[in-house]
Amino acid sequence: MPIYTVNIYGIFTSGVASGSTVAQRRARLEDDVRRANEIWRLNDENRINFVIARRFIINRTVNATNMTSDEALMNGSAPTTIINQVRNMTNNAIGIYVIYLSGNGFSNDADSVGGAEPISFVDENNYQFIGQVALTDAALNSDLFAHEVGHVLFARYITNPQNNEIIYNDDDPTGPYTEIDPNTGDLIVVEPYHSRFTDNIMYPITFGTNRNITAAQLELAGTSNIAL
Numbered sequence: 001m002p003i004y005t006v007n008i009y010g011i012f013t014s015g016v017a018s019g020s021t022v023a024q025r026r027a028r029l030e031d032d033v034r035r036a037n038e039i040w041r042l043n044d045e046n047r048i049n050f051v052i053a054r055r056f057i058i059n060r061t062v063n064a065t066n067m068t069s070d071e072a073l074m075n076g077s078a079p080t081t082i083i084n085q086v087r088n089m090t091n092n093a094i095g096i097y098v099i100y101l102s103g104n105g106f107s108n109d110a111d112s113v114g115g116a117e118p119i120s121f122v123d124e125n126n127y128q129f130i131g132q133v134a135l136t137d138a139a140l141n142s143d144l145f146a147h148e149v150g151h152v153l154f155a156r157y158i159t160n161p162q163n164n165e166i167i168y169n170d171d172d173p174t175g176p177y178t179e180i181d182p183n184t185g186d187l188i189v190v191e192p193y194h195s196r197f198t199d200n201i202m203y204p205i206t207f208g209t210n211r212n213i214t215a216a217q218l219e220l221a222g223t224s225n226i227a228l
């Protein structure tokens, strides 16, 4: 398997943890990217290289506790508006745009969120994604960035064979993660975008010890058009 490169654009909003000085901002972004590089490899020949392309400061406070993680990446949200401003400055460079938000988590208890966004679209064989990741203060010194880049790189457009509609799909090859109600035995949670393996970085919870990936995950991530 080849080595892929994924460019990372870091965006610091006002008042975030480890965001007051240049040294703090550099350290926080470097820590997140270092963890992603540690995790997204099977050996030195099979890996994704996450490379810090540029860092931006935006003089605006965005408090994550005022929104759910889903709302954070919706079109027109404060985080995506800022990401679009930064994309203007990079001439729409292909990569993952990670925005740091203040507040100790989103209102739905998630600490981070990530996904892909099309910047051009013709059909399922002709489009271009960029990645969007939002990290709250609760994501400091964690593997959450490494988890969210998985959601970004697994994303693609596919044709739904049932009705020929083109749909966004970010299924994890080691999914689905499921939960069963212990009382009723009913399947209450099915998340195809999360791993069912507790030792995997794409398990819904990052413990700091679940840092494994599989060859299938690495291969799928490498086929993202964000991976150069």
Ligand SMILES: [Zn+2]
Residues within 6 Å of the ligand: 147, 151, 194, 204
């Ligand atoms: Zn997740």
